[in-house]
Amino acid sequence: MRAAVWHGRHDIRLEDVPEPSDPSGEEVVVEVVWCGICGTDLHEYVAGPIFIPPTLERVVLGHEFSARVVAVGDDVTRVKPGDRVVIIPHQVCRECAFCRRGMLQHCRNLQLVGLSLDGAFARYTVVRQDQLVHLPDAVSDEAGALVEPLAVTLRAMQLPGVRMADDAVVIGAGPIGLCAVATARACGIRNVYVVEKLPRRAALARELGAAEVIDPSSDDAGHAILDLTGGRGVDVALECVGLVATMNQAIELTRCGGLTVFIGIAEVAGGIDLNRAVTENKEIRGCIGYFDGEWQVVVDLLASGRLDPTPLVTHRIDVEDVVREGFKRLVEDKDSCVKVLVRP
Numbered sequence: 001m002r003a004a005v006w007h008g009r010h011d012i013r014l015e016d017v018p019e020p021s022d023p024s025g026e027e028v029v030v031e032v033v034w035c036g037i038c039g040t041d042l043h044e045y046v047a048g049p050i051f052i053p054p055t056l057e058r059v060v061l062g063h064e065f066s067a068r069v070v071a072v073g074d075d076v077t078r079v080k081p082g083d084r085v086v087i088i089p090h091q092v093c094r095e096c097a098f099c100r101r102g103m104l105q106h107c108r109n110l111q112l113v114g115l116s117l118d119g120a121f122a123r124y125t126v127v128r129q130d131q132l133v134h135l136p137d138a139v140s141d142e143a144g145a146l147v148e149p150l151a152v153t154l155r156a157m158q159l160p161g162v163r164m165a166d167d168a169v170v171i172g173a174g175p176i177g178l179c180a181v182a183t184a185r186a187c188g189i190r191n192v193y194v195v196e197k198l199p200r201r202a203a204l205a206r207e208l209g210a211a212e213v214i215d216p217s218s219d220d221a222g223h224a225i226l227d228l229t230g231g232r233g234v235d236v237a238l239e240c241v242g243l244v245a246t247m248n249q250a251i252e253l254t255r256c257g258g259l260t261v262f263i264g265i266a267e268v269a270g271g272i273d274l275n276r277a278v279t280e281n282k283e284i285r286g287c288i289g290y291f292d293g294e295w296q297v298v299v300d301l302l303a304s305g306r307l308d309p310t311p312l313v314t315h316r317i318d319v320e321d322v323v324r325e326g327f328k329r330l331v332e333d334k335d336s337c338v339k340v341l342v343r344p
């Protein structure tokens, strides 16, 4: 089968790899329906290896996918061939101190599908049954491929300071920022403001429920947020870019006593204005991955219709075009290219 295989920075090759067969134990072979290109994949292409282990010579990328079960091992009880599923890319031990607390992303023995294990830019891949969540009929395969980035943002919505928030600002309307807008609205945050300069992304943010989009190239975001919140600042600022400037902006836009959440990861994170957290009583915290059970919450929100992320999908391509059409376009055409889905 054809697969998009990472060999190193700027070196992703389309190769023929053997099809997996004869799953054993708790293994499940799935046929990929759609697999999204993630910002993480792009970083591995442009600047990797980052999450790919440095000793790994090659890996099939792709971790945001919906699939059908095609074959199961002898010990598989939860799914059967033909089932529609989405796949949690974390393969965990279920025994370490973090697994026992449901904090799967911090498993001490964590393996990542599409980064340390072969992933879903291929027709078939092998996973374990505890990674699978059933997709109900009401949720499309395309929406299924968006559960992963939505789950990343759902994690942020579970933080106590976010659950109580009336006003939030999302900084950066890339795929994660847009998922944050949709998830924040679905979770009941009344006013979600967005800071984004690219016009098509700003329009998508409005479509997904943003109350107001501030263009930082023409407006002062600080003044705009004070105007929108009666001079207070937002209860919670969600930083979804990963630059020091926007991290400081997130701290600035948070009200005194509010919460700043860093979802974006900075390549170099020096120069963050921590004094402002002290003098204005602000809490700053990071947020990554998802806890056990949160994928099911996202699937339920999709099935209920409260969450509809499908406007995010701007391109659908074949696996042959992952590099030429997918990665290059994401780098060069950030405004009109948001979520690219790959059909293996």
Ligand SMILES: [Zn+2]
Pocket: 038, 039, 040, 063, 064, 148, 149
């Ligand atoms: Zn991802």
Ligand SMILES: [Zn+2]
Pocket: 092, 093, 094, 095, 096, 097, 098, 099, 100, 106, 107, 108, 109, 110
């Ligand atoms: Zn573990």
